[in-house]
Structures are given as structure tokens and as C-alpha cells.
Amino acid sequence: MPARNYLSRDTAAAALVWSAAVVVAALFVWLTGDIVWRGAAYLTWDFLTAAPQDAGRAGGIGPILVSTLLLLAVCLAVALPLGLGTALLLAEFTVEDTAFARAVRRSLDILAGIPSIVFGLFGYVFFVQVLGLGFSILAGGLTLACMVLPLLIRACEAGLRAVPHEYRQACAALGLSRGAALRRVLLPAAVPGLLAGAVLGVGRALAETAALIYTSGYVDRLPSSLLDSGRALSIHIFDLSMNVPGGDRLAYGAALVLMLLLLIINATSAWLSRRWSQGRIVSV
């Protein structure tokens, strides 16, 4: 094929690729720009700490932030140990193709794809009604935990698998028990993966709306225990924009806060995993 032909096609392709990139960037700037532009005015200490008033048309998001953090705490407190344990079993304690490991793995694969509204339905029946937790932060957090578990396990397992095989052999040669080998060598080496997983889970949980409407409820006041209902930030945005005329202005503020939170979390995870991976194993 003549070089000239390649050249013109290359130019056309380059134009296509560049324009796709520009379109994506433009869409991004449009969306975030709109939210930053109209939400920036609400980024004040008052807005972050005050209670919402007049169905959210006035006031701030203080109690909603607290509820959101509590939801995340419950979610992580349950999902982290469970996820870590499962990942350890899958990565370190089972032969790849035992029936049990295969079944767990397959189940988690599917679980990872289950839509969040389905988790919401499950949480509504199981945690809210069967376990009698009512519309509560506990029920919402547990529902979120089920949802982020596959993510967490995947990341933990990847972290564990990234640890060189020689480490395990060295541990065995030193006569360490599996428990000791785990604590001293494998887990420290796998920390970046674990953190990445935890942060990923937090990000997903923080962004969640559908799984929470029928589990943690709508109440926009400061919860006094985990059995109180609490409104997550994402639900607040949904409610303001869908159900409150004149709520759009403050919805922009809340959306900006949520986006910034996620941004901070993502940045922290990147920073943490960089730091941890720098010679963590050597120093233990």
C-alpha cells in the first residue's frame, strides 16, 4: 500500500481521535464547570455544619454529613474484616480450583454486577424488616457493606497476589506459622492493595443513592444512634433536585461537596498507596 494512503488515513484517524478526546473533555468541563460554578457559593463553613431548614431550601448539610460518615463507618467496619478474610482465604489458603473457592468466586463475580437498587430491595426486606433494624443507619450501612464487598475482596486479593512468591518460601524456610507469615510479611506487603480496595469501596458507598432510600431513610436530622434513620448526602441531592421546588440551588452546593469528598478520597488513596509501597516490607 502506498505510503501516501497511510498518511492521509493517519491524518483522518488522528483528527477523529483528537476530536473524541476534545468532546469528552468538553463534556467533562461542561458538567463539572456547571456544578463548581453554581455550587461554589455554598462552600462555606456554615453550609457544611448547619442543619437543613425549610425542606433543604435553606440551611446547610451538617447532620447529613454526619449521617453519611456513620453510614460509611458501619459499611467499612463490617466489610473490611469480612473482605480481608475472604481475600486471604482465596489468595493464600485455597488451591485455585477447589469447589468451595470456585463457588465463592463465581458468586462474588455476579454480586459485583448486581445493581444497587437490588441491594436496596434486599436490605429493605432483610435488614429493615426481617432483622427488625427499621430504617436506620445500621441497616443502610450493612446494605452498603454487601454492595462493596466484592470490590474490596477483588482489590485485597490483587494486593496479596502482587506479593512475590519468594516471600512465602522464605517464611516457610524460617518455619513461620501461616498466621505469623500473614501478619509479618504478607499483609504488610499487600497493604497498598487493601487500601486501594477500601478507598474504592468508600467511593462507591459514598456515591450510592438507590441502595439507601429504602434502608437508611430520609430523615435529615442528626442521628443519635445507629438505629436512627439518617439521610446520605447523595439522597439529599436527589431529594432537593427531584422533590423540592427551589431546591436546585442548594442541590448544587451539596453536589459540589460530594464531588470534592470523592476527589479527596481518591487523591488520598493514591498518596497512601504510594507511601505504603515505599519500602514497607523492609521496615517491618
Add this chain to the structure above:
Amino acid sequence: MISSSPSILSPSRSDALLRATLRGCAAVAGLILVFIFLFLLSAAWPVLREAGPWRFVTDAAWHPAEGLYQLLPMVAGTLYCAAGALLLAVPLGVLSAVFLRFYAPRPLAVVYRRLVELLAGIPSVVYGFWGLVVLVPLIAAWQAPGTSLLAGVWVLALMILPTVALTADAALGAVPRDTLRAAAALGLGRWSTVWRIALPAARAGVLAGVVLAAGRALGETMAVLMVTGNVVAVPDSVFAPLRTLAANIALEMAYAMDLHRAALFVSGLVLAGLVAGLMLLAARLSGESAHASA
């Protein structure tokens, strides 16, 4: 795989306990899925027993208060929305990844990747909010009232685009350098290298990303609920309203009682089945567990 040799680490008594604990964890994790299907089924049972499963595909329409439970228009709505979103997001996402790996100058690539990552971190409710406040009025100026298939597709496409772009980017990054150098040595142009060498080599990874994105698109609730108008009908144009299975649940659940409520759980079961089927199909296609590759 390290774990293929379980006896590498020496056994001890505390290990037995540890092993049992971990097995317990894994059993709980693995059982969640079973629990979900069981409880969904038990909540859906009243209507399945009363009306039978066929009514959900043979009834005249979806009017649960009148005992009519036709779900197919919502299945169609769900599929239309997801397919439309993939149609927009896959080319744009893959081209973005190609841009990142082959066209963008290095500093720009760094910034651009950050940007796409940021886009991936935006919660779906924000996409929905933006769609409702910005997109819907825009479409309404063209063809009222704006809440439509088009709005749903647009919002979903934006939402899944970063997933497609990031996974495609990772897959392209995993193509061996030598392969690309060999292509260059053969005098292939940049686009030919991309189109003939890099993309085919990265196909599995790109496909995995597309499946992931499809799953999200099928199951997204709030963003779609906010912009599609939620009329139960098979859309006959891009400006027509529609209701997805997920939106159906979120819209009616709070107000539903008795058989109506049970019918919404059937809606959830169908949705979960749809996505689970997609995941299984993807696992089968890639010839290995998506778990290991993702």
C-alpha cells in the same frame, strides 16, 4: 498462582483456627448472593403464586393496582437505554483511551487521565441532577417535554464513559512494547498500529470494560429515573418517555402494598437476572473468571 501450593507455609495449630475463621468469612461473602435471590424471591412469592409468572409477559399493561403486571415494556426500556448509552460511550471511551496511549503528548496524557478518573468518581445522582437541570431543558427546547429516551441515553453514556475509557486504557497499556515497536519497524502508521495491532491485542480487556459498563447502565436507577419521564411504554422515538426496571422499583416501591409490592420485587428479580446473565456470559466469553482478570 501462589495458592496452588498450599503446603508452602508450614502448618501449626493456630493456623487451623485462622483457616476456619477465613472460611467462615468466605462463606458469608459467598452466601450474600444466595441470600439476595432468596429474599427477593420470598418477597415476590405472593404475586408469583397468585398470578403466576406468565402474567408478567402476557398482561395488557403495567397497572398493578388493577392487577395487570406486564413487565416487557420496562425490560425493553432498560435495554434501549443501556444499548443507546453503549453505542455512544464505547466509541468515545475507546477513542479516548487510544488518545491517551498513542496520540496525546505526555503531559497532556497525564492531565487527561486525571480528568477521566475524576469523571469516573462523579456519583450517578450528580449525573442525574445535571441531566435534569441542564440536559432536559435543552432537549425540551427542541422537543418538549425533554424527559425522554434521549436524555436517559445521554446521561447514562456520560456515566459509563469513564469506565470504558479507563479499562480500555489499562488494556492498551498492557499490550507489550515490543509488539508496538515491531509494528513501527514494519513501517505501519500510527493509526494502523492502533487499529491492526494494539486494539486487537487489547480486545479482551476492552470487552471486559464494556461488559462492566453495560452492567452499570442496565442497573442504574436514580440518574435514569430523574430524566426519562417514567411512562411505561416501549419508546417509539428518542423523544419518547420510558421506564426502566430499576426506575420502576425506586418510583413505586415506597407507595406499594401487597401484590403491587410483590410485583416490584419481581421487577427486581428480572433486573438482577438480566445482569447476572450478562456477567455469566462475559465470564464464559473471556474463558476465565472475570474475577481474576479485573
Add this chain to the structure above:
Amino acid sequence: MQRLIWVIGAIAALAAVTVLNSMPAPEAASTGAARAQHSLVLTGSSTVAPLAGEIAKRYESAHPGTRIDVHGGGSGRGIADARQGLAHLGMVSRDLKAGEGDLTAYPLARDGIGIIVHAANPIANLSKAQLIAIYTGEFGNWQALGGRDAPITVVHKAEGRSTLELFLAYTGLKNSETRPRVVIGDNEQGIKSVAANPNAIGYVSIGTAEYDIAHGAPIRLVALDGVAASSEHVRDGSYPLARTLNLVSAAPLRGLARDFVEFARAEQTRDLILAQYFVPLAQ
């Protein structure tokens, strides 16, 4: 590394303790809501919820140490939750039906359902027959009603809402006979949909509509069969599409629930009812 394990362990322990501490007492465990004497859960009608929320706030400040949670979700949910014990009191924005004799209703206020159009729409009055023709799709254009030449965007409510039930009962339509273009959930969403579309028509609680009109929403209430949709006409009973807002309970009221219901129905909440543009019951 051990530190990480300790941290995780500590979090888990903390969570466990918190959970155990906040667990309901065994005898109350079957109903998560009925856990403590100083707290009350109300769920139900999205029309009643904002009013109940305001009353709850006032009650809480007058009775320190009490806590009253108000959840939306619709009258159906209010009834279901009151029956199942998920809530102490249900909020229901209609009169109880024949099959609901197991519940007791405590009327709070009255409200009407108003037909709303965009503020720019010249239509001022609709007859019941016209309304039916619009909602069944017989009239697809405002011209048929003497308005502009523009297609009518019919905004309708999702199945299960009490506003929908009342609307259907008034028009005598079955839901399957309606031909909506947009289906919405709560009142406010209806107002948003109509405010954003000059050719839309919808129906919402008159109280909510008046409140939002006062707050600048570009919508207008249309008179029905010549009777203006207003709070006055709901109060004097002349407006045809009206309803009573109730608190309901499955069991005889005791303790905090009784105290709260008495508080809510007393003179001291009249200003709150008016502030939400509902109509206080005749004194």
C-alpha cells in the same frame, strides 16, 4: 503491620458495642421502630410529611429528650407501616377505606388537589369532562380548549400515590385509561415538571401548589368546574377535589404517641398548618 490489625479490630469491636448498645430490648425487637419511650416514628404520605415534620420539631423543642422521626413514602406506606409496627403513626392523605377499619384516624387538616398549568398558559378553568378528555388523550392539543396551538404534556402520578387515587376517584377513570407523557412521584416533582414546561398540565396538593407559587414557582392553579382551587374553597367544602389529612394508628394510642397526637391537633399547631398552606379543621 500489627497496628493495622489492631485498628481494624478496634473498629470492629467499636461497631459491635455500638450495635449491641443500640439494639432494641428483646420484647420490642420485633418492631424496630417501637424501641424506646422517648422516640416516635411517623411514615407515610409525602403531602403530610412536611407538616408532620414541622409539628415534630416544635414538639421536640417543647419536650426535650424526645425524638420524632418523620419519613415520607406515601399514604400506602403509612398504612402498611402502622399495621406492621414499623411506625407508631402512619400519615395518610385521604379518608380511611372500608377495608382499613383496623386503623383509627386522627384528622390533622384538610387539603385539596389542584390542577396546575404553567403560569404562561391562558387556560383559567376546566370542567370535569375536559379534564377527563385531556387525561385520556382525547384532547391532545391546547387548541381544543381554546388555548395555544401546542401539544398537551400530561403529567401523571405513579401508581400507589393517594393523590392519584383521589384524582381517579373524582374523574371516574381507571389508571389504564390515562395517557400520560410524564409520570412523577411526589407533589414537588409534579410542580417542577409543570414549571419547566409551558404546555404541561398536572395535579398536586393545593397546599403545596400555593406554597410554591408564593415561593415563585411559575405555575397556576386552574379552577375546576368554576370553583377556584384555593384553601378557602377547600375549607368551606365547595371545591370538589378535596381530602382530609390524617394520622393513623393500629393500636390505641399510649404514652408519647397519644401526647404527640393531642399536641398536633391542638390550637398551637394552627400556624404550622397555615404555613404549609393546608387548611386547619373547623375550630
